[in-house]
Amino acid sequence: MAFLTSSDKALWHLALPMIFSNITVPLLGLVDTAVIGHLDSPVYLGGVAVGATATSFLFMLLLFLRMSTTGLTAQAYGAKNPQALARALVQPLLLALGAGALIALLRTPIIDLALHIVGGSEAVLEQARRFLEIRWLSAPASLANLVLLGWLLGVQYARAPVILLVVGNILNIVLDVWLVMGLHMNVQGAALATVIAEYATLLIGLLMVRKILNYAEFPAKC
Known part of the structure; x- marks a missing residue:
């Protein structure tokens, strides 16, 4: 008797990438922390640790964007409804971009509140x-x-989270080393490296979406 049935294998084929997708934001913060830890003052490391924690908490509050999109998309995909499939992408994407723009515009007061709650030394x-x-x-x-x-x-498209995770983090590591260690930008360099990696990941993700939408028929497997 086989240890895993075909249904079990299909389930794990989708579940493992979902697990990978949940560690994307914390892992970016971990990379920043690891690089900053090589600087000569613990103040830098403490600042990035606080910043990475606040970032993970804030962005994870909006994790429902991924989970709800998966459900709606799976329904449209199973029904082979291209209009519903496109709608399952566009509507949450607009919501995500709007919420993200709001966070970026109002980041200063939100940062003030977050740091007030966290507390710690002024440095x-x-x-x-x-x-x-x-x-x-x-x-x-x-x-x-x-x-x-x-x-x-x-x-x-079960490989997508793995591809995006690997590419995004490799780029983040390279930029972290260059900006922090090479250009001596310290915590600003770590933050900038992650920003660039996030937008690069977005571009790659959009190219993947375009690949799917350009199919004349729904692919059986990507």
Whole structure:
């Protein structure tokens, strides 16, 4: 008797990429923390740690964008309804971009509130503020990436989260080392590296979506 049935394998084929997609935002923060940890002052590390934690908390509050998009997309995909499939992408994508733009525009008062709640030394909070002022410029891309991941999983493009996770983090690592260690931009460099990686990931995700939508028929497997 086989340990895993065909249904079990199909379930894991979709479940594992979903697990990968849930660690995208925290992993970007972990990379920033690892690179900043090589600087000569613990103040930088403390600031990035606070900033990464605040970022993960804020963006994870909007994780429903990915989960709801996956459900709606899967229904449209199963019904072979191209109009509903496009609608399942466009509507949450507009919501994500709008919410992200709002976060980016109002980031200063939100940062003030977050740092007031967290507390800590003035030096650490100042570094956290410098980090977040740049990092939250990626909010539109970060939230849009949640939608794209949800949509790609809904059409059973199971490799998409792995591809986006690997490409985004490799780019983030390279830029972190260059901006932080090479150009000595410290926490601002770490934040900028992540912003660039997020928007690059968004571009790649949009190309994947275009690939799916350009099919004359729904692909059986991507």
